[in-house]
Amino acid sequence: GAVVSQHPSWVICKSGTSVKIECRSLDFQATTMFWYRQFPKQSLMLMATSNEGSKATYEQGVEKDKFLINHASLTLSTLTVTSAHPEDSSFYICSARVGSSGNTIYFGEGSWLTVV
Amino acid sequence: AQSVTQLDSHVSVSEGTPVLLRCNYSSSYSPSLFWYVQHPNKGLQLLLKYTSAATLVKGINGFEAEFKKSETSFHLTKPSAHMSDAAEYFCVVFSTFGNEKLTFGTGTRLTIIP
Numbered sequence: 001g002a003v004v005s006q007h008p009s010w011v012i013c014k015s016g017t018s019v020k021i022e023c024r025s026l027d028f029q030a031t032t033m034f035w036y037r038q039f040p041k042q043s044l045m046l047m048a049t050s051n052e053g054s055k056a057t058y059e060q061g062v063e064k065d066k067f068l069i070n071h072a073s074l075t076l077s078t079l080t081v082t083s084a085h086p087e088d089s090s091f092y093i094c095s096a097r098v099g100s101s102g103n104t105i106y107f108g109e110g111s112w113l114t115v116v
Numbered sequence: 117a118q119s120v121t122q123l124d125s126h127v128s129v130s131e132g133t134p135v136l137l138r139c140n141y142s143s144s145y146s147p148s149l150f151w152y153v154q155h156p157n158k159g160l161q162l163l164l165k166y167t168s169a170a171t172l173v174k175g176i177n178g179f180e181a182e183f184k185k186s187e188t189s190f191h192l193t194k195p196s197a198h199m200s201d202a203a204e205y206f207c208v209v210f211s212t213f214g215n216e217k218l219t220f221g222t223g224t225r226l227t228i229i230p
Contacts, residue, residue, distance in 0.1 A: 103148040107160035
């Protein structure tokens with residue numbers, strides 16, 4: 001079946017540095033990908049919607065200059081956390097929509113970010 | 117606007133007994149509805165989805181859900197719980213019209229008692 005791959009699964013970075021998380025659709029094209037943040041024992045919070053070839057649409061309250069999203073191809077979207085701080089430590093999950101108008105969405109395995 | 121309400125934050129059942137996880141939704145358009153499962157420290161796995169075809173949807177691992185428009189519900193059931201079913205379950209609504217977003221419920225943690 002369809003698979004969405006996230007890399008890295010775990011990352012530790014120093015405060016003030018930037019870290020990039022990749023989200024790939026392995027066997028389908030994804031015009032739209034979504035980035036979520038999940039705090040412990042909570043539901044997923046949508047951060048932004050990433051559309052191939054155009055700027056991402058950010059949710060209210062999400063700093064677009066801090067969380068840079070690039071969707072350069074139909075199979076890859078990246079989230080870069082810039083100038084990371086300890087409060088950015090979280091579980092980040094991406095999802096990808098099959099095709100351009102489908103209603104099947106698959107999720108990646110998530111990426112744990114710890115900022116020290 | 118759309119929303120999802122998972123009525124129980126935590127459900128405990130004994131192994132071998134039925135599972136019922138409740139979900140109610142609201143949507144301005146005909147929605148697609150999903151159930152996802154999340155095991156600890158993992159991403160989300162699609163269990164099943166409803167997309168305006170059959171109202172009774174069968175998913176993986178013996179789970180199924182019934183779409184009831186009159187009750188705006190999409191409850192998840194399984195006849196016999198297994199220890200491996202212990203996880204967090206999310207009910208999700210997605211509309212392909214208007215604002216195309218996935219809206220998540222707050223999740224239900226399922227505990228299986230040996």
